[in-house]
Amino acid sequence: xGVVTDQTVNTAGLTIACAAATALLLGCSKQVVVETTFxxxxxxxxxxxxxxxFPETLRDYRYEEDLPNDIDWSFSLGxxxxxMLDRALGALFRDLVTVEQLGGSGPPYxxxxxxxxxxxxxxxxxLPRQSRSDQYAVWIRYNLAVxxxxxxxxxxxxxxxxxxxxxxxxxGGSAMEAAVVRAMRDAIANIVIGFPQDKDIAAAxxxxxxxxxxxxxxxxxxxxxxxxxxxxxxxxxxGENPADDNLSDGGVTPADVAVDxxxx
Amino acid sequence: MNNAKTRKTPPPPSALLCLLLAAATxxxxxxxxxxxxxxxxxxxxxxxxIVILEASYHNGNETEDGFVDCISKSVxxxxxxxxxxxxxxxVDALFPWFEPRTAPQGPGALPKLLEYxxxxxxxxxxxxxxxxxxxxxxxxxxxxxxxxxxVGPGGGGCFGLAWWENDSSYEAAxxxxxxxxxxxxxxxxxxxxxxxPAIIIPVPIIARTQAAAxxxxxxxxxxxxxxxxxx
Numbered sequence: 116x117g118v119v120t121d122q123t124v125n126t127a128g129l130t131i132a133c134a135a136a137t138a139l140l141l142g143c144s145k146q147v148v149v150e151t152t153f154x155x156x157x158x159x160x161x162x163x164x165x166x167x168x169f170p171e172t173l174r175d176y177r178y179e180e181d182l183p184n185d186i187d188w189s190f191s192l193g194x195x196x197x198x199m200l201d202r203a204l205g206a207l208f209r210d211l212v213t214v215e216q217l218g219g220s221g222p223p224y225x226x227x228x229x230x231x232x233x234x235x236x237x238x239x240x241x242l243p244r245q246s247r248s249d250q251y252a253v254w255i256r257y258n259l260a261v262x263x264x265x266x267x268x269x270x271x272x273x274x275x276x277x278x279x280x281x282x283x284x285x286x287g288g289s290a291m292e293a294a295v296v297r298a299m300r301d302a303i304a305n306i307v308i309g310f311p312q313d314k315d316i317a318a319a320x321x322x323x324x325x326x327x328x329x330x331x332x333x334x335x336x337x338x339x340x341x342x343x344x345x346x347x348x349x350x351x352x353x354g355e356n357p358a359d360d361n362l363s364d365g366g367v368t369p370a371d372v373a374v375d376x377x378x379x
Numbered sequence: 380m381n382n383a384k385t386r387k388t389p390p391p392p393s394a395l396l397c398l399l400l401a402a403a404t405x406x407x408x409x410x411x412x413x414x415x416x417x418x419x420x421x422x423x424x425x426x427x428x429i430v431i432l433e434a435s436y437h438n439g440n441e442t443e444d445g446f447v448d449c450i451s452k453s454v455x456x457x458x459x460x461x462x463x464x465x466x467x468x469x470v471d472a473l474f475p476w477f478e479p480r481t482a483p484q485g486p487g488a489l490p491k492l493l494e495y496x497x498x499x500x501x502x503x504x505x506x507x508x509x510x511x512x513x514x515x516x517x518x519x520x521x522x523x524x525x526x527x528x529x530v531g532p533g534g535g536g537c538f539g540l541a542w543w544e545n546d547s548s549y550e551a552a553x554x555x556x557x558x559x560x561x562x563x564x565x566x567x568x569x570x571x572x573x574x575x576p577a578i579i580i581p582v583p584i585i586a587r588t589q590a591a592a593x594x595x596x597x598x599x600x601x602x603x604x605x606x607x608x609x610x
Binding site: 248283305 | 443478
């Protein structure tokens with residue numbers, strides 16, 4: 116019987132493990148394609164007819180990241196983005212139609228009160244080994260550009276979303292997909308609860324019939340945990356985010372003036 | 380015939396000792412503490428249900444998804460089994476009011492939640508009388524020892540001893556939806572030491588603290604809710 120010392124076995128084992136890991140890592144990637152449905156939110160709809168403009172960057176949204184010493188991750192969120200926003204905005208507004216451009220004349224623009232232009236501003240994820248927990252975590256930051264029917268920008272409204280899933284129950288890609296789905300549900304919750312509470316949006320769209328809720332209402336929504344990597348984009352909820360006041364990208368518009376008048 | 384003779388032969392004392400030791404230590408060593416704190420009279424009707432939810436991770440809670448499933452299954456079993464509304468179906472039915480970000484932070488928030496359009500109707504339709512919020516997790520408290528294995532052309536084996544200690548600590552807070560207040564809480568704390576001694580063949584002796592906590596918490600939860608007696 117051959118005698119092999121522990122040290123010999125450990126070295127040999129390490130070499131084999133390294134070779135196997137290297138072989139696996141070369142050309143190996145994990146694809147997360149989010150295919151899901153979202154439940155219908157039970158909320159009171161706003162007395163507004165809205166249009167939603169889905170840009171190609173949102174409909175075909177993909178995110179890829181090559182992690183050092185790990186597999187590459189690839190996410191396809193386009194279809195899920197459209198489903199998620201359809202669900203959220205469909206519940207929020209009296210009527211919702213998809214439009215091909217931001218503002219115009221004639222149908223359907225002549226009957227719309229508002230047009231929403233959503234984009235994905237940031238996507239981030241962390242693996243259990245990075246966060247030293249059992250959780251796969253996902254942060255998504257959307258921006259909803261709120262336009263009047265004629266195309267004027269009323270406000271850029273950021274929506275941050277967070278989801279996590281237990282790696283013990285679901286493995287790898289399935290857990291990551293579950294984390295993405297939870298982040299998207301979080302986004303719906305943020306939109307349907309936070310949108311009517313935003314004082315600027317309410318002042319511009321519903322100056323007579325809706326009184327913006329007090330800020331305490333918004334603060335009932337808990338902020339998501341900070342990102343495991345650098346603390347962004349996990350921040351505050353819409354409506355109480357300091358960035359809300361700094362995101363206008365269209366200069367001063369008549370709507371901005373109107374908002375300022377309401378504020379004063 | 381030979382087999383019959385073999386059975387009649389008493390086993391050697393060393394083998395008997397090994398068997399006794401293995402039987403005695405099969406599940407590792409565990410200490411379990413289950414407690415309850417009742418604030419209000421409970422009891423549950425034949426057509427009433429409970430729902431068991433994991434407390435929000437937005438507050439730092441990291442209860443394992445599988446633990447909630449375990450509790451849900453366990454409280455339905457046995458003589459005083461409770462009717463449990465599936466957690467995911469409940470959260471979907473009341474979407475988005477029980478998402479991790481939006482879930483009520485305390486029983487005091489229930490009356491306000493019920494004021495939102497459609498919420499009280501959905502809750503009533505579900506038949507849920509009690510909402511049980513589970514917090515806590517299982518953590519490794521300590522570990523040590525050394526275990527080495529070797530393999531050669533003629534065979535292999537292991538030698539040494541490795542051990543670790545797990546602490547499963549969970550609490551289930553019970554909210555009475557009908558009365559809109561807290562009924563109390565049940566907690567389970569299980570500590571256990573797992574050992575893998577190895578003389579050629581490793582013999583894992585695992586202390587399943589999480590399973591024990593699930594069993595203890597579920598048993599206590601059933602009694603807590605179904606016992607309609609005075610405080």
